Structures are given as C-alpha cells and as structure tokens.
Amino acid sequence: GSESGGEGADPAVELDGVTKRYGETAAVDDVTLRVREGEFFTLVGPSGCGKTTTLRLIAGFEEPTAGAIRFSGESVAGVPPEDRDVGVVFQNYALFPHMTVGENVGYGLNFADPPKGMSRSERVDELLELVDLPDAADRDPESLSGGQQQRVAMARALAPGPDLLLLDEPMSALDAQLRERLRVQVRRIQSELGITTVYVTHDQEEALAISDRVAVMRDGRPEQIAPPRTVYREPSSRFVAEFVGDNNVFAGRVVDVEGDEVGRELRIAVVDVGGETLRVGVDEGVEVTVGDHLTFCVRPEYLRIDEGESRLTATVASAEFLGETTRVTLDWGGRDLVVRTRDPLSGEVVVGFDPEDAHVIGIGEE
Numbered sequence: 001g002s003e004s005g006g007e008g009a010d011p012a013v014e015l016d017g018v019t020k021r022y023g024e025t026a027a028v029d030d031v032t033l034r035v036r037e038g039e040f041f042t043l044v045g046p047s048g049c050g051k052t053t054t055l056r057l058i059a060g061f062e063e064p065t066a067g068a069i070r071f072s073g074e075s076v077a078g079v080p081p082e083d084r085d086v087g088v089v090f091q092n093y094a095l096f097p098h099m100t101v102g103e104n105v106g107y108g109l110n111f112a113d114p115p116k117g118m119s120r121s122e123r124v125d126e127l128l129e130l131v132d133l134p135d136a137a138d139r140d141p142e143s144l145s146g147g148q149q150q151r152v153a154m155a156r157a158l159a160p161g162p163d164l165l166l167l168d169e170p171m172s173a174l175d176a177q178l179r180e181r182l183r184v185q186v187r188r189i190q191s192e193l194g195i196t197t198v199y200v201t202h203d204q205e206e207a208l209a210i211s212d213r214v215a216v217m218r219d220g221r222p223e224q225i226a227p228p229r230t231v232y233r234e235p236s237s238r239f240v241a242e243f244v245g246d247n248n249v250f251a252g253r254v255v256d257v258e259g260d261e262v263g264r265e266l267r268i269a270v271v272d273v274g275g276e277t278l279r280v281g282v283d284e285g286v287e288v289t290v291g292d293h294l295t296f297c298v299r300p301e302y303l304r305i306d307e308g309e310s311r312l313t314a315t316v317a318s319a320e321f322l323g324e325t326t327r328v329t330l331d332w333g334g335r336d337l338v339v340r341t342r343d344p345l346s347g348e349v350v351v352g353f354d355p356e357d358a359h360v361i362g363i364g365e366e
C-alpha cells in the first residue's frame with residue numbers, strides 16, 4: 001500500500017457523514033470514510049448493504065441526502081459525473097458491439113484529450129498494452145472472453161487519465177477461475193498507474209486478495225475499515241468475524257481473569273461456554289472482569305485436532321474435500337464448529353486452541 005496520502009495530505013476521497021435516503025430506506029447511513037491517494041480501497045458486504053449506492057455517490061450519479069463528499073479536500077457537491085475525473089467500470093461491461101475494441105477504448109477519449117500530448121491511436125495502443133491485450137485493437141468485442149471484455153472496459157475507463165477509478169463488481173459475471181486471474185491483473189494495472197481505486201464486491205475473498213484496505217459494510221454503514229489482515233485476524237464485531245472467511249464464534253461468561261504469567265505477556269480470560277471452560281487471550285488495553293459476557297472467535301486454521309490448551313469434544317457432522325484441505329463441520333452440543341484438516345475425520349474428535357489464537361470480539365454484549 002501507498003503511504004503517500006499519510007499525515008497532513010488530504011485524502012483522495014472523503015465521505016463525511018454521508019447519508020442517502022430513498023423514501024424510508026437509508027441506503028447509505030451516515031458514512032464517514034477516507035480513501036488515501038493511490039490506495040486500493042474496497043467496499044464489501046452482503047447484498048443491499050449500500051455498496052453500490054456509496055460508489056454511485058462518489059461517481060456523482062447520485063447526490064447525498066446529507067453530508068459531504070470531498071476529492072482531495074474539495075467538495076464535489078453538484079459536480080456532474082463527467083466533471084469529476086473518475087473512470088467507472090460496472091458489472092455488465094457494456095462495450096459497444098458495433099465498434100472495434102480500439103474504437104471502444106478510443107470512445108473513452110471523447111470526453112478528454114489524450115494525456116502527455118499523445119495521439120488518440122497512440123493512447124489506445126498504450127491502454128491496450130496496459131490491460132495486456134496489445135493486439136486486440138481491430139477485434140470485435142464479442143470475439144473476446146468475458147475477462148478480456150472487462151479489461152477493455154477498464155482501458156476505456158482509464159483512457160482520459162482519471163484521478164479515480166471506480167469498479168462495481170467488475171468480475172461478478174465471470175467464472176471463479178477467471179475471476180481469480182482477472183483480480184491479479186486488475187491489481188497489477190492499478191499498481192502500475194498508482195491510481196486511487198474504490199472497488200465494490202460482495203465476495204469477501206476477493207476483497208481480502210485485492211485491497212490495501214477494506215470497508216466491511218452492513219445496513220448502510222461500514223462496520224470495520226482496516227487492512228485485509230486486520231479484518232481477518234482482528235474482526236471488530238461478530239458480523240465481520242462471520243462475514244469474512246470461515247470462523248468459529250463463541251460466547252460465554254467470564255469466570256476468571258489471569259494476569260501476566262511467567263513467560264507470557266497475555267492476560268487470559270477464562271470463559272464458561274455452555275459448561276465448558278475455555279481460555280482466551282485478551283489484548284492489552286481491553287477491559288475484562290469476572291461476570292462479563294464475552295464473545296470471541298477462533299479461525300478454523302487455529303482449531304487443531306488433539307492440540308491446544310482449551311479442548312472440546314465434538315462430532316463430525318459433514319466434510320467437504322477442497323483439495324489441499326478438507327473443511328469439516330463439527331457438531332458441538334448443537335453448535336457448528338468448522339475446522340480444516342488434511343486427514344479425514346469421523347465420529348468423535350477432540351479439537352483445541354491456544355489462548356493467543358482466540359480473538360475477543362466484544363465484551364458485555366448480548
């Protein structure tokens with residue numbers, strides 16, 4: 001990630017208390033966020049959480065009901081999309097079928113002169129090179145694969161040299177394998193240009209793979225904004241913990257708190273979960289007291305067979321063979337637990353985890 005938009009610099013894009021209402025519905029509900037210069041920033045969340053509306057507000061296709069949107073410190077209120085210097089790519093690539101690939105890309109130059117005093121055709125060639133389709137200028141868009149068409153759509157959006165690239169589910173019409181390949185290419189193109197990018201997807205894996213930072217959205221607002229690793233390892237809420245990747249969420253009452261032990265800097269909350277006593281590491285600065293209700297999570301890769309300080313006995317309910325690992329769902333007293341193993345499991349198994357591999361999500365909730 002780029003640090004060029006660090007302290008002092010105005011963020012490339014800033015939403016400040018932005019709300020968008022459609023009648024009774026707040027599609028976007030008091031959202032405040034900042035996208036740094038050169039950053040790949042992703043809005044991710046389930047259907048209807050307000051991702052597309054947020055992107056449309058940034059693009060200028062919609063105006064907020066309340067709040068301010070600023071680009072590099074300047075309000076864009078009332079500025080129409082064509083004057084915002086943004087390139088936009090949607091899910092349905094919508095190339096013009098009666099034009100060649102080169103003409104499609106060139107169409108993006110109808111709204112701005114080619115940068116650096118280039119000719120139109122030089123600029124088109126440069127862009128097709130960038131999206132790794134150097135010989136496609138004379139081809140018919142319909143002769144290209146879905147992924148190639150989406151790259152042409154990106155080239156068209158980038159043609160005028162926008163300051164900001166907005167991508168709304170650009171890969172959702174493609175099959176899984178193609179999506180994985182295309183996301184690598186999208187990220188490479190973005191890095192090469194250093195262009196600030198806001199990306200919308202409902203696919204959490206894609207969001208983690210492609211982004212500098214991710215905003216996990218729920219009901220019109222971001223629930224957590226952080227780098228992929230943080231969102232994955234230290235989810236700020238149960239919703240984030242369960243939306244991003246597989247997770248095992250536990251909740252119970254704190255029966256003891258152990259302070260610093262010899263050779264271990266971690267405090268431990270001893271939590272009673274359904275009669276079982278589990279030991280959970282508590283980060284510095286987190287207040288926890290006996291009697292608190294504590295919610296925590298353990299990722300499947302940290303739930304190990306016959307290992308770990310806190311152990312549970314559960315029964316294999318189902319297994320999915322995924323190639324490298326098998327994803328096994330266990331039944332633990334009516335609760336589902338997910339583990340990943342290399343060896344097949346059946347019947348009754350003991351799984352465990354160490355305190356430092358548990359992450360506290362909330363205290364005093366429920």
Ligand code: ATP
Nearest residue numbers: 022025026027046047048049050051052053054202
């Ligand atoms: P999806 O992944 O399904 O596209 P999303 O996260 O992009 O969902 P939005 O499309 O932003 O969500 O919609 C957020 C909410 O606002 C939804 O409840 C939707 O029905 C509502 N909404 C969006 N656009 C309009 C509109 N033009 N008129 C009325 N309601 C709208």
